Amino acid sequence: MAFHNEFGKWGEEVATNYMLEHGFEILARNWRHERKEIDIIAQREGKLYFVEVKTRHGEEWKAEDAINAKKRALMWRAMMAWKQQHPSPMPVHYSAIAVVKQTPEFPPEIRWHENLWEM
DSSP, rough: HHOOOOOHHHHHHHEEEEHTTTOOEEEEEEEEOOOEEEEEEETTEEEEEEEEEEEEEESSSSSGGOHHHHHHHHHHHHHHHHHHHHHHOOOOOEEEEEEEEOOOOOOOEEEEEEEEOOO
């Protein structure tokens, strides 16, 4: 379990660096409200992004597919709590970044999904 947690943290660091390189301002990482967590909260060009990061070794299925209806509902509730504490008129995007490490000798594949779903 410790390796899994460290690998996930590595993936979140890769995702954060990707977002910074693409002009995002990171507002929070691993933001929690009760049982709910958002991996990254960021803004860019007047839009607010709630980002789920999925990190995988290789892939038998798309990492993004792990963001099921239950996870989306938890993200939505966390977003509502964030917006209550940090009022903003900015439109919200529910986003994801998949970080996939195929082999140690190559850099990870990073897939950015600006609008993963709509609620």
